[in-house]
Amino acid sequence: MTATPILESRLLNRSFGAVVAAKDINIAIHAGEVVGVIGSNGAGKTTFINMVTGYLPPSSGEILFNGTSILGKAPRQITRMGMSRSFQVAQLFPGLTVLDNMLVALAVAESARPSFLRSLRTDERIAKAEAALAEFGVLAFRDQPVTAVPQGTRKLVDIAMALIASPSMLLLDEPTSGVAIEEKFPLMDSVMAVVRRHGVTVLFVEHDMEIVSRYVSRILAFYAGEVIADGPPARVLNDPKVRELVVGHGPRRKAS
Ligand SMILES: Nc1ncnc2c1ncn2[C@@H]1O[C@H](COP(=O)(O)OP(=O)(O)O)[C@@H](O)[C@H]1O
Numbered sequence: 001m002t003a004t005p006i007l008e009s010r011l012l013n014r015s016f017g018a019v020v021a022a023k024d025i026n027i028a029i030h031a032g033e034v035v036g037v038i039g040s041n042g043a044g045k046t047t048f049i050n051m052v053t054g055y056l057p058p059s060s061g062e063i064l065f066n067g068t069s070i071l072g073k074a075p076r077q078i079t080r081m082g083m084s085r086s087f088q089v090a091q092l093f094p095g096l097t098v099l100d101n102m103l104v105a106l107a108v109a110e111s112a113r114p115s116f117l118r119s120l121r122t123d124e125r126i127a128k129a130e131a132a133l134a135e136f137g138v139l140a141f142r143d144q145p146v147t148a149v150p151q152g153t154r155k156l157v158d159i160a161m162a163l164i165a166s167p168s169m170l171l172l173d174e175p176t177s178g179v180a181i182e183e184k185f186p187l188m189d190s191v192m193a194v195v196r197r198h199g200v201t202v203l204f205v206e207h208d209m210e211i212v213s214r215y216v217s218r219i220l221a222f223y224a225g226e227v228i229a230d231g232p233p234a235r236v237l238n239d240p241k242v243r244e245l246v247v248g249h250g251p252r253r254k255a256s
Pocket residue numbers: 016019020021039040041042043044045046047048
């Protein structure tokens with residue numbers, strides 16, 4: 001007996017004019033997996049995440065979340081079904097403090113209309129938002145404008161906002177991008193500790209092979225819109241095609 005995958009894509013395709021950003025993508029992810037996605041810039045990683053989270057309609061194909069089709073559903077509906085995401089560039093409300101960003105995310109998760117911040121500031125919501133910030137170790141930044149906090153903190157706040165909807169699956173698009181190399185492992189340590197505690201299934205895009213290998217049980221390698229390898233890190237990273245087309249084609253790592 002095989003369990004229904006938490007997320008499945010079948011023959012997923014997407015083109016932008018002549019550019020094929022997704023070609024016949026068949027992926028099945030099971031609850032509890034931690035999956036890394038690698039691939040050089042333009043390989044189709046973000047396109048895949050955008051399609052499965054409802055931000056981009058596929059040209060053709062099917063997407064199932066816990067066995068239910070989510071094609072045509074709005075991002076908010078998909079979030080409420082239990083799939084949350086973060087963005088390559090953190091999508092935060094620049095005029096607001098860290099805490100207020102969390103409160104807005106919480107209101108959206110609760111499907112309350114975040115029209116007046118004042119009405120969002122209930123003791124219960126504040127306590128929940130503070131607990132989430134504390135879990136990620138960023139509670140000290142609570143009252144700072146989100147634009148004033150360090151990049152790594154901003155990334156964590158963005159992920160905390162995605163997690164406050166209590167998703168069963170989290171998709172993180174380059175959670176360590178723009179973060180100094182020495183902060184990448186601590187950042188991922190925090191993220192992985194929290195998601196493990198919550199039992200969340202995770203898929204994340206990462207260019208640094210050392211980081212991917214440290215945290216995931218499975219890697220999907222994208223190239224020109226196709227998944228060219230899918231399996232345990234040791235196998236995928238030693239795959240001749242992956243070595244030729246993917247590894248070493250990401251952003252350069254600064255020599256330390
Ligand atoms: N909105 C868009 N309009 C036109 N082309 C796009 C759009 N989004 C992505 N693309 C193209 O699709 C391909 C895959 O992009 P993307 O999924 O962002 O790659 P990755 O995240 O792996 O760097 C690229 O060639 C990119 O230029």
